[in-house]
Amino acid sequence: MRKIAVQINGRVVEGEVEPRLLLGDFIRDNAGLTGTHFGCEHGVCGACTVQLDGEPVRSCLMFAVQAHGRRIATVEGMAPSATELHPLQQAFHESHALQCGFCTPGILMTMEAFLRAEPDPSPERIRAALAGNLCRCTGYQNIVTGVRLAADRMK
Amino acid sequence: MKPAPFDYDDPRSVDEAIGLLARYGDECKVLAGGQSLVPLMNFRLARPGRLVDINGIESLGQVKVENGRLLLGAMVRHAQVERSNDIAARWPLLHDAIVWVGHSQIRNRGTVGGSVAHADPAAELPCALAALDAKFHVLSRRGPRVLRWDQIFVSEFTTSLAPDELLTAIEVPPQDPSTGVAFVEFARRHGDFALGGAAVSITLARNGTCSDVAVALLSAGPRPVRAEEAERRLKGGQVDEAAIKQASAAAVQGLHPTSDLHGSREYRVKLLQVMTERALTKAVHLATRRAA
Ligand SMILES: Cc1cc2nc3c(=O)[nH]c(=O)nc-3n(C[C@H](O)[C@H](O)[C@H](O)COP(=O)(O)OP(=O)(O)OC[C@H]3O[C@@H](n4cnc5c(N)ncnc54)[C@H](O)[C@@H]3O)c2cc1C
Numbered sequence: 001m002r003k004i005a006v007q008i009n010g011r012v013v014e015g016e017v018e019p020r021l022l023l024g025d026f027i028r029d030n031a032g033l034t035g036t037h038f039g040c041e042h043g044v045c046g047a048c049t050v051q052l053d054g055e056p057v058r059s060c061l062m063f064a065v066q067a068h069g070r071r072i073a074t075v076e077g078m079a080p081s082a083t084e085l086h087p088l089q090q091a092f093h094e095s096h097a098l099q100c101g102f103c104t105p106g107i108l109m110t111m112e113a114f115l116r117a118e119p120d121p122s123p124e125r126i127r128a129a130l131a132g133n134l135c136r137c138t139g140y141q142n143i144v145t146g147v148r149l150a151a152d153r154m155k
Numbered sequence: 156m157k158p159a160p161f162d163y164d165d166p167r168s169v170d171e172a173i174g175l176l177a178r179y180g181d182e183c184k185v186l187a188g189g190q191s192l193v194p195l196m197n198f199r200l201a202r203p204g205r206l207v208d209i210n211g212i213e214s215l216g217q218v219k220v221e222n223g224r225l226l227l228g229a230m231v232r233h234a235q236v237e238r239s240n241d242i243a244a245r246w247p248l249l250h251d252a253i254v255w256v257g258h259s260q261i262r263n264r265g266t267v268g269g270s271v272a273h274a275d276p277a278a279e280l281p282c283a284l285a286a287l288d289a290k291f292h293v294l295s296r297r298g299p300r301v302l303r304w305d306q307i308f309v310s311e312f313t314t315s316l317a318p319d320e321l322l323t324a325i326e327v328p329p330q331d332p333s334t335g336v337a338f339v340e341f342a343r344r345h346g347d348f349a350l351g352g353a354a355v356s357i358t359l360a361r362n363g364t365c366s367d368v369a370v371a372l373l374s375a376g377p378r379p380v381r382a383e384e385a386e387r388r389l390k391g392g393q394v395d396e397a398a399i400k401q402a403s404a405a406a407v408q409g410l411h412p413t414s415d416l417h418g419s420r421e422y423r424v425k426l427l428q429v430m431t432e433r434a435l436t437k438a439v440h441l442a443t444r445r446a447a
C-alpha cells in the first residue's frame with residue numbers, strides 16, 4: 001500500500017492505495033467523483049478520459065500511484081457554479097450533442113483541451129480530434145456542431 | 156481492480172532502475188507510458204510480479220541534438236515529438252509517422268521507447284526508425300550496447316532486449332535537408348492499427364537521379380521490413396512514374412503478411428504495393444522541390 005495525495009479539480013484527495021488501483025477507480029471510489037466513466041478499460045473508448053496537468057489521458061491506463069502530486073481535472077470541475085454550465089457543456093446541451101451521456105465526460109475533457117490548443121477549428125479538425133472517443137448514440141454529427149458552437153462563443 | 160497484484164518501484168535514476176532490473180529480471184516489467192502494457196494487465200494477459208516505473212527519471216525524457224544527431228530519451232512522449240518544430244523541420248519522417256499513432260490521449264502518455272520495446276509490427280515508429288537507420292542505446296549492469304534496427308527488432312512483440320536491460324535512448328542520424336520523405340498508411344479509422352503502410356526517404360542528385368533511398372514497410376511481416384530490392388532498383392536512376400511502379404512491385408516480392416479477419420494475405424500485399432507507390436510519389440515530389 002502507498003500513501004498518495006492527488007489534486008482533483010483543485011481539491012487534494014488523499015488515500016492509501018494498492019499500486020494496481022487504476023486512476024479512474026481512485027477518482028470514482030476514493031474521490032467519489034462518478035462522472036468519469038469506464039467503458040472498455042483498455043484505452044479504446046475514451047469514456048474515462050481526464051486531464052493530467054491539463055492534458056487529456058486515459059484514466060484506465062494509469063495507476064493512481066502515478067498521479068501522486070499531480071493535477072487532475074474531471075468533468076465535475078468544468079462548470080463555474082452550481083447553476084451555470086461551462087460554455088462547452090451549454091453548447092452540447094443546446095445542440096443535442098448527447099443522448100445517454102455515457103461518453104460525454106470523456107468527450108468534454110478531450111474537447112476542452114482541444115479548444116485551448118485550437119480555438120477556431122474546422123469541422124474536419126473537430127472530427128479528427130474526436131477520433132479517440134466512441135459514442136454509441138449520437139452519430140457524432142451533433143457533437144461536431146456543439147464543439148463548433150462552443151468555439152464561436154468562447155472567442 | 157482489474158490487474159493482478161504487483162510490487163511497485165518508481166526509481167529516480169537510470170542507475171537505480173537498472174539495479175532493480177538486475178535484481179528482479181524476469182519477474183518484473185518496465186512501465187513507461189503504459190499504453191500497451193496496462194491494457195494487457197487489465198485483461199490479465201500480462202501479470203508481472205513487479206513494475207519498475209521509469210516515469211520519474213527525468214534524464215530519460217529529454218530530446219537532444221548532438222553533432223547533428225537526434226537523441227530521443229526513451230521516455231519522450233509521442234506528443235513531444237509531434238509538437239517539436241525542430242523535429243518536424245529536420246527529421247520530418249518522424250513527425251509524419253508519429254501523428255498516425257493512436258489518438259491524442261494515447262500520444263500524451265505513450266513513449267518512443269515503449270513503442271520500440273513493445274515491437275508491434277503495425278507500430279509506425281519502429282517502421283520509420285528502420286527507414287532512418289536509427290540506433291538504439293541499451294543499458295544494464297552488464298554494460299551498454301548500441302543496436303541497429305535489425306538487431307533490436309526480432310519478431311512480433313519481441314526485441315533482443317534482455318530482461319535486465321533498459322532502452323535508454325534512440326539515436327537518429329542527420330537528414331540531408333534536400334531529402335523528401337513520406338509516411339502513408341491505411342487503417343479503417345484514423346488511430347486504428349494500420350493494415351499496411353510505407354515510410355520513404357529519398358534524396359535526388361542535381362541531375363534528378365536518386366542518390367539515396369530508404370523504403371520501409373509497415374504491417375508487412377513480423378518486424379519492420381526494409382524493401383532492399385526496391386531500394387537497389389531506384390538508386391542511381393531517374394525516378395519517374397515507371398520506375399516507381401517497378402520499385403513498388405519489387406518491394407512486395409516474397410512478403411508474407413498474415414491473413415486475418417481484417418484482410419487476406421493477397422489483399423495486404425496489394426495494399427502494401429499501393430502504399431509504397433503513394434509514399435514514393437509523394438517523397439519524390441518533395442525531394443524534387445527541395446533539390447530545385
Ligand atoms: C487505443 C490505442 C490505440 C493505439 N494505437 C496505436 C497505433 O496506431 N500505432 C502504434 O504504434 N501504437 C498504438 N498504440 C500503442 C501506443 O503507441 C503505446 O504507447 C506504445 O506501443 C507503447 O509505449 P508505452 O510508452 O505506452 O509503453 P508501455 O505500455 O509502458 O510498455 C510497453 C512494453 O515495452 C516495455 N518497455 C517500455 N519502455 C521500455 C524501456 N525504456 N526499456 C525496456 N523496456 C521498455 C514494457 O516493459 C512493456 O513490455 C495504441 C494504444 C492504444 C491504447
Ligand code: FES
Pocket residue numbers: 037038039040041042043044045046047048049058059060061
Ligand atoms: S475505459 Fe478507458 S478508454 Fe475505455
Ligand code: FES
Pocket residue numbers: 097098099100101102103104134135136137138
Ligand atoms: S451519448 Fe450515449 S454514448 Fe454518447
